[in-house]
Amino acid sequence: MPRWGMTIDLSKCTGCASCMVACKVENNLPIQKPEVILQSRDISWMEILPMKEGEGFEGGHAEEHSDHEEPSRMRYLPRPCMHCDDPPCVKVCPVYATTLDKDGIVSQIYDRCIGCRYCTNNCPYTAKLFVWNTPEWPDEMMAGINPDVSVRPKGVVEKCTFCHHRLQRASEQAKAEGRPIKDGEFLPACLEVCPTQAILFGDLDDPSTPVARAAASPRAFRELEDLGTKPKVFYLKEDY
Amino acid sequence: MSSSASQIPETTPDDGNPPPLPEWAQRVLSPVYSAGRSFKFWTVVLLSIGAWSLYAYWLQLTRGLEVTGLNRPVYWGFYISNYVFFIGISQAGILLSAILRIWGADWRRPIMRAAEGLTLVAMAFGVINIVFDLGRPERSHFMMIHGNIESPLFWDSIAISVFSLVSIAYIYLAMIPDLAYIRDRYPHVRWLYGLLALNWKGTERQKRILDRILYGMALLILPVAVTFDTVVSWVFSLTIQPMWHTAIFAPIFVIGAFFSGLAALLLVLALLRKVYHLEGIIRPRHFDYIGRLLLVLTLIWGYFQFTENLTSYYGNEPIHIAILNAKLTGAYAYAFWGSVVGCFIVPILVLSRKKTRNVNGSLIASVAILIGMWLERYTIVIPTLVNPRMAYDRGFYDPTWVEWSLFAGCTAFFIYAYMLYTKFVPIVSLWELEEGIRAGVNEIEDETGIERGLGFGLGEDLDGPSYDTLDETVYAGKRGK
Numbered sequence: 001m002p003r004w005g006m007t008i009d010l011s012k013c014t015g016c017a018s019c020m021v022a023c024k025v026e027n028n029l030p031i032q033k034p035e036v037i038l039q040s041r042d043i044s045w046m047e048i049l050p051m052k053e054g055e056g057f058e059g060g061h062a063e064e065h066s067d068h069e070e071p072s073r074m075r076y077l078p079r080p081c082m083h084c085d086d087p088p089c090v091k092v093c094p095v096y097a098t099t100l101d102k103d104g105i106v107s108q109i110y111d112r113c114i115g116c117r118y119c120t121n122n123c124p125y126t127a128k129l130f131v132w133n134t135p136e137w138p139d140e141m142m143a144g145i146n147p148d149v150s151v152r153p154k155g156v157v158e159k160c161t162f163c164h165h166r167l168q169r170a171s172e173q174a175k176a177e178g179r180p181i182k183d184g185e186f187l188p189a190c191l192e193v194c195p196t197q198a199i200l201f202g203d204l205d206d207p208s209t210p211v212a213r214a215a216a217s218p219r220a221f222r223e224l225e226d227l228g229t230k231p232k233v234f235y236l237k238e239d240y
Numbered sequence: 241m242s243s244s245a246s247q248i249p250e251t252t253p254d255d256g257n258p259p260p261l262p263e264w265a266q267r268v269l270s271p272v273y274s275a276g277r278s279f280k281f282w283t284v285v286l287l288s289i290g291a292w293s294l295y296a297y298w299l300q301l302t303r304g305l306e307v308t309g310l311n312r313p314v315y316w317g318f319y320i321s322n323y324v325f326f327i328g329i330s331q332a333g334i335l336l337s338a339i340l341r342i343w344g345a346d347w348r349r350p351i352m353r354a355a356e357g358l359t360l361v362a363m364a365f366g367v368i369n370i371v372f373d374l375g376r377p378e379r380s381h382f383m384m385i386h387g388n389i390e391s392p393l394f395w396d397s398i399a400i401s402v403f404s405l406v407s408i409a410y411i412y413l414a415m416i417p418d419l420a421y422i423r424d425r426y427p428h429v430r431w432l433y434g435l436l437a438l439n440w441k442g443t444e445r446q447k448r449i450l451d452r453i454l455y456g457m458a459l460l461i462l463p464v465a466v467t468f469d470t471v472v473s474w475v476f477s478l479t480i481q482p483m484w485h486t487a488i489f490a491p492i493f494v495i496g497a498f499f500s501g502l503a504a505l506l507l508v509l510a511l512l513r514k515v516y517h518l519e520g521i522i523r524p525r526h527f528d529y530i531g532r533l534l535l536v537l538t539l540i541w542g543y544f545q546f547t548e549n550l551t552s553y554y555g556n557e558p559i560h561i562a563i564l565n566a567k568l569t570g571a572y573a574y575a576f577w578g579s580v581v582g583c584f585i586v587p588i589l590v591l592s593r594k595k596t597r598n599v600n601g602s603l604i605a606s607v608a609i610l611i612g613m614w615l616e617r618y619t620i621v622i623p624t625l626v627n628p629r630m631a632y633d634r635g636f637y638d639p640t641w642v643e644w645s646l647f648a649g650c651t652a653f654f655i656y657a658y659m660l661y662t663k664f665v666p667i668v669s670l671w672e673l674e675e676g677i678r679a680g681v682n683e684i685e686d687e688t689g690i691e692r693g694l695g696f697g698l699g700e701d702l703d704g705p706s707y708d709t710l711d712e713t714v715y716a717g718k719r720g721k
Contacts, residue, residue, distance in 0.1 A: 040311040040635065049632040077632070088480055094393040095382040114382050115305075115375020117315040118393050122479040124629040126313045130375065132306040154304035155375030224629060227480060 002181065002203035003104040004162055005232035006188070007214040008078050011239040012198035015076035017048045019190035019199065023080075026163060026189035028149050030135035041132045045160035046190050049077040075238065078199075080190065081106060081127040081160035082223065082231030089119035089128055098128075098157070104204075104232055105162050113156040120157055124224050125231075128159045162201075163188035183209045204232060264521060268668045269421075271516050273428060275663065278515070286656040293649020296642045297372070305375055307642045314625040314635040316373065318643040321617040322650060323369035325500065327400075327472055328493070328613065330362035332501015334407045335465040338458035347529060349676045350521045353669045354512060355505050356411040357661045362504075363404050364657070365650050372646055392474045399471040406464050410457045413450065416440050417671035447675075469497040476620065482559040483552060483624045492544045496613060499537040499583070503609035506530055506602045508658070512667055513599075521668055527602040534605065535591040542584045559629055566623040571636075575615040575622075582612020 023029070023046040032042045052074055083106050090098050090106065097113035100106050108128075120128040134154045137145070145151070148165040152158050163186075170186040183202045191199040202211035214220065219237040222230075300307050310317050333355035340348035371377045387394040420440035423433040440446060473493035476484040506527060513522040549568075552560040567576040586608035590601045626635040661667075 036306075039306075041306065049630075051632065079630075079632075091388075091390045092392060092479065094388055094391040094397070095379075095386045096388045112379075112382065112386065113376065114379040116370075116373065116393060117375070118391070118475075118479075120313075120315045121481060121625065124480055126628050126630050126633045129312060130305070130315060132311075133304045153376075154306075157375075227629075 001103055002183075003205045003232070004167070004186070004201070005083070005104070005204035005211060005215060005234065006080065006162070006191075007200045007211050007220065007234040007236060009198045009200075009214070009236040010075070010077070011236065012196040013076050013078060014196055015048055015050065015074060016195060018193045018195065019046050019078060020044050020048060022189040022193040023160070025144065026146055026149070027161075028135075028146050028151050030137055031141075036133070043129045043131065043158070045129070045158075046078060046080045049079055051075050051077065077223075077235070078190075079125065079127060079223075080162075080233060082125050082229070082233045083160075083162060085230035085232060086228060088122045088124065088227075088229060092118045092122045094118065098159075103167070105164055105167070106159070107161060107164060108157060108159055110150060110152050110156045110158065115155040115157065117157060124227055124229065128157055130157050131155060265670055265674075267517060268521065268666045268670060268673075269426065271662055272422060272664070272666060273426065279659065279663075282659065283656065286652040286659075289652035290649050290656065293645045293652070296645035296649070300372070300642055300646075301377070307640060309637055309639045309643060311635065311637070313628045313633050314622065314637040316621055316625060317637055318639045318647060319369045319373035321614070321621045322647055323366050323373070324472060324493070324617045324620070325614050326362045326366035326369060326650070326654070328469065328497030328499075328617075329501040329504045330359050330366055331403075331465050331469045331494075331497040332499075333358035333360075333362070333505060334410065334461055335498060336502065336505065338410075338461035338465070341455060341458040342462075346676050346679075347526060349672045350518075350523075350668050351505070351509060351526055351530075352414070352672065353665065354508055354522075354667055356407075356414065357658055357667070358501065358504055358508060359407050360411055361654055361657045361661060362501075363400075363407065365654050367400060367404075368650065392471065392478045395471050396475055399468045403464050403468040406457065406461060410454065410461060412436075413457070414454055414669065414672070415665050416450070417442060417447075418666050418669060421666075421670055442671075466494055469494045472497075480629075481624050482557075482627070482629060483563045484620075486548065486551075488544060488548050488551075492548065495537060495540050495544065496616065499534070499541055500610060500613035502530055502534055502537065503606035503613070506534070506606040507610065510599055510603045510606075512662070516662070516667065518668065521673075524598055527599050528597055531591045531597040531602050531605070534587060534609070535597075538584060538587040538591065538609075545580070545584075559627070562627040563623045566627060567619055570623075571626070572619050572623045575619045579612040579616040579619060582608040582610075583616060584612075586612075 024031070024044065027045055029043055029045065036042060083104060085100075085104065087098075087100055087106050090100050094116065095112055095114055097109045098106060098119050099109070115130070117130055120126075120130055131152050131154050135151060146165075148169070166188065167181075167186045171181050174181040174185065183206065187201050188199075191201050200211040200214050202209040204212050204215055206212055207216075214236060215234040217236060220234045221237060222234055225231075296307075308317065308319075337348070337352045337355050337359075340352065371380055374380060383394060383397045387397070416437055417440055419433050419437040420442065422428055423430065423437045427433075470490045470493065473489040477486055477489035479485060509522050509526060509530075513519050549564060552564045566572050587605045590596045590605040590608075622637055626637060628635070
C-alpha cells in the first residue's frame with residue numbers, strides 16, 4: 001500500500017496561486033462574496049500564505065521593519081492539509097467523521113460530521129475548514145461542477161483530500177488491469193497546474209519515486225515538525 | 241384542584257387529622273400555590289426575551305453559522321464559553337449539597353433545595369449551548385450512536401449524561417417527601433404530585449431508607465461532579481493549542497465552577513428570601529458561611545491564575561506570549577482584567593470583612609464574581625483561537641447580535657425555569673427542616689454543645705449563639721413577619 005505524500009519546492013514556487021484556483025475548481029469550492037472573505041470565512045483547501053522577507057513573527061505578530069533599507073521580497077508558503085501520520089484532528093473527532101485512511105490520506109466524512117469544529121481547533125496547521133453557509137454558484141458555473149466530488153452542505157468541516165477521488169479512479173483502473181497502482185497515475189489538481197513544477201506527489205515509501213527523493217533531500221523540512229504530527233507534506237527550503 | 245388556587249386551603253384532608261403546619265412552613269409552601277403580580281410581570285418579560293432568542297436561533301438554523309461572529313481560525317466563541325459557564329454553575333449546587341449532607345452540616349437544610357435547583361436548570365442550558373454551537377444540530381445524537389472513545393468531547397457527553405442522571409435522581413429523591421406533603425396536606429394538581437410522590441407515607445422506615453440512599457448518593461456525587469468539570473476542561477487541555485494545553489486547566493475549571501456556582505447560589509438566596517419573605521429561614525449566617533467559602537475560593541482562583549500566567553510568561557515561548565499579551569495588554573485585556581476585578585479584587589474587599597459579609601455584600605460580591613467568571617471563560621476560549629500556532633493565521637472575533645440574543649435568551653429562560661422550579665416544589669426543603677428541628681432538639685437535650693459549629697467549623701467565631709437550633713429558626717420565621 002503506497003503512502004501518499006507531497007513535496008513543495010519553495011525555491012520554485014512563484015506564489016502565482018494557480019494551485020489555489022485549480023483546487024477550487026476541482027473540488028467544487030464556491031466563489032465567495034468579498035464580504036465573506038473579509039469575515040475570514042473563505043474556503044481554500046490549498047492556500048498561498050504570504051510573508052514579507054525581513055518581517056519576523058515575533059510572538060506570533062508580524063514585526064514591522066519599516067526602516068529596512070532594501071525593498072522587501074515576498075515569500076510564499078503553499079498550505080494544503082498536511083495529512084499527518086499522527087493526525088491530532090482524527091483522535092478528537094467525537095463521531096469518527098475524520099479518519100486516517102490506510103493509504104495515508106486523512107479523510108473527512110461529510111455525512112457523519114456534526115460540525116462541532118473540535119478537529120479544526122486541534123489542527124495546529126489551521127488546515128481544516130468549516131462550511132459557514134450554503135455554497136452557491138452563478139448559473140453559468142453550474143455546468144463546471146465536478147461530478148466526482150460531493151458538494152458539502154453548510155455546517156460540516158472539510159479539508160484538502162489530496163484529490164482522493166482521483167485516487168479512487170486510478171486504483172479502479174489498476175484493479176481492472178490487475179496490477180498495483182503506478183507512481184504518477186494519481187496526481188492532485190494543484191500539482192497539474194503548477195507552472196514551475198514546484199509540487200511533487202507520489203508514494204513516500206518507495207525510495208525510487210521523485211517525491212521520496214525530494215523528501216529525503218537535506219533541504220526538506222516539515223511545518224511544526226516538533227509537534228510530532230508527522231506530516232506527509234514536505235517543503236524544500238528556498239535557495240538564497 | 242386547579243393550579244389557579246391563590247391560597248393554601250384552610251382545611252386539610254380528613255385522613256388522620258395531621259397537625260396544622262407551623263407558620264414558617266406555610267410561608268415556604270405558599271409560592272407553590274400562588275403567583276403574585278411580579279411573577280406574571282417577569283413571565284412576560286423573560287418569555288419575550290426568550291421568544292426573541294428563538295427567532296435568532298431559527299435564523300441560525302436556516303442560514304448556518306454565518307450569522308455568528310465565528311470565522312477561521314476562531315471556530316469557537318460565545319456558545320462554548322457560555323457552555324462552560326452554565327456547566328460550572330450546574331456543578332456547584334449539587335456539589336455543595338452533597339458536601340454539606342456528608343458533613344452533616346445542619347445549616348444546609350434551608351438552602352439545599354435552592355442549590356439543587358441551580359444544578360438542574362443550569363445543566364440544561366449548558367447542554368443547549370453545545371447544540372447551538374454545532375454546525376449540524378440535527379446530528380447531535382451521532383455523539384451517542386457513533387461515539388469515538390478517543391475523543392474528549394465524547395467523554396464529555398458521557399460525563400454530562402452520568403452527572404445529569406445522578407443529579408436528577410438525587411434531587412428528585414430529596415423532593416419526594418415534600419411532594420407527598422403537597423399531595424396529602426394541600427392537594428394541588430393531584431395527578432402530578434400523586435404520581436411523583438410515589439408511595440411516600442412518611443413512615444420511619446421510609447425515612448431511614450431515604451436518608452441512607454441520599455447519603456450514599458451524596459458520596460457518589462463527589463467524584464461525579466469533580467469528574468464532570470474536569471472532563472469539560474479536558475476538551476480544551478487535551479488539544480495541542482497554546483495556552484489550552486496545560487494541566488492546570490482541570491483544577492481551574494473545577495474550582496472556577498464551584499466558585500461561580502456558589503456566587504449564583506448566593507444571588508439566588510438573596511432574591512428568594514426577599515421575594516418569598518423567607519428572611520427567617522434563609523438567614524444571614526448562610527450568607528456568612530457561603531461568603532467565607534467564597535473567600536477561600538477567591539484566593540484559590542487568584543493563585544491558579546497567577547500560576548498559570550506566570551508559567552506562560554516565564555517560559556517566554558512566542559506562541560504562548562502572543563496569547564498572554566492578548567490577555568494582559570491586547571484586545572482581550574478588558575476581559576482578563578475585568579475577570580481579575582470581578583473574581584478577585586471585589587470579592588476580597590467585600591467578603592474578607594465581617595461587616596460587609598452580609599446579605600447586601602454577598603449580593604455585590606456574587607454579581608461581581610458571576611460577571612468575572614463569565615469573562616474568565618471568555619478569555620480562556622477566544623485569545624487562544626485568535627492566535628493559533630501557524631504564524632500566518634491571525635484571527636479576530638466580534639460576536640454578532642445573534643450570539644448576544646442567544647446568550648440573553650439562555651439567561652432569560654434560565655431565570656424563568658428557576659422561577660418555575662420555585663413554583664413546583666417548596667424552595668426550602670420542608671421535610672429536611674422538620675427533621676432538623678427534631679434532631680436538633682434531641683441533640684441539644686442529649687449532648688449539649690457537642691454539635692456546636694457544625695458545618696465548616698466556623699460557627700464559633702460568629703456573634704451571638706454559635707449554633708442556633710432550628711426551632712429558633714421557626715420562631716425567627718414567625719417574628720420575621
